[in-house]
């Protein structure tokens with residue numbers, strides 16, 4: 583396990599704070615004055631109708647976009663403008679709406695690629711798999727094997743991921759994000775395109791990651807059954823603005839949320 587590079591936060595402390603964030607693309611306002619926080623070790627859902635700004639928000643959190651206005655504070659530090667790999671190095675991992683893996687590479691190599699962000703030895707040593715790099719690689723390999731066991735994907739460890747069914751690809755992508763040992767795991771529609779059994783498996787893994795490792799998770803999801811079962815708190819966006827924020831029960835009863843989103847079958 584890596585040593586923490588920040589003051590140790592306890593369960594329930596604010597891990598990430600979004601304050602008055604706005605984001606514009608030319609004339610289009612994707613986000614307007616949105617504030618909410620994500621607390622350590624919780625599962626936080628971001629929901630709302632299509633085009634509400636959910637993915638834009640995730641993109642601001644992982645450094646893909648920089649807010650036009652407002653600020654994001656992570657582990658107590660105001661976030662400077664940064665690129666996604668810098669956010670990843672800082673402890674934010676992400677999966678995508680449409681799986682983003684190296685399709686011709688095996689499950690093992692894809693997860694190992696996620697792990698490379700935690701490797702310290704320089705490129706020279708890695709190239710020759712010698713000296714410090716060899717010792718380090720053995721340790722990282724052990725960690726990756728733990729993830730493979732945890733996600734129950736031993737049987738596909740050598741299979742090129744492009745050949746796997748969609749549900750398993752999503753599981754490998756989760757494995758790659760976990761290999762980064764993130765402080766904050768962002769999941770963009772982790773159940774999209776899955777059948778019922780795959781959804782149940784994915785829900786179980788998300789809960790286990792949260793409970794066994796205490797990993798803080800923020801997820802975007804359209805399946806309301808999943809959202810209400812998994813999340814501790816839910817933030818609701820509509821037309822780029824926050825319209826509600828609370829526990830699943832509070833949000834379910836909120837008339838604005840019912841009118842904007844839940845009234846429509848999901």
Ligand SMILES: Nc1ncnc2c1ncn2[C@@H]1O[C@H](COP(=O)(O)OP(=O)(O)OP(=O)(O)O)[C@@H](O)[C@H]1O
Pocket residue numbers: 607610611612630631632633634635636637638639
């Ligand atoms: N790169 C971009 N350039 C221009 N407009 C964008 C861009 N990205 C998002 N938008 C616009 O910003 C708004 C919010 O989009 P976003 O994808 O964040 O919504 P969403 O809630 O994630 O939707 P969905 O549930 O359909 O994925 C939309 O009007 C969208 O068209």
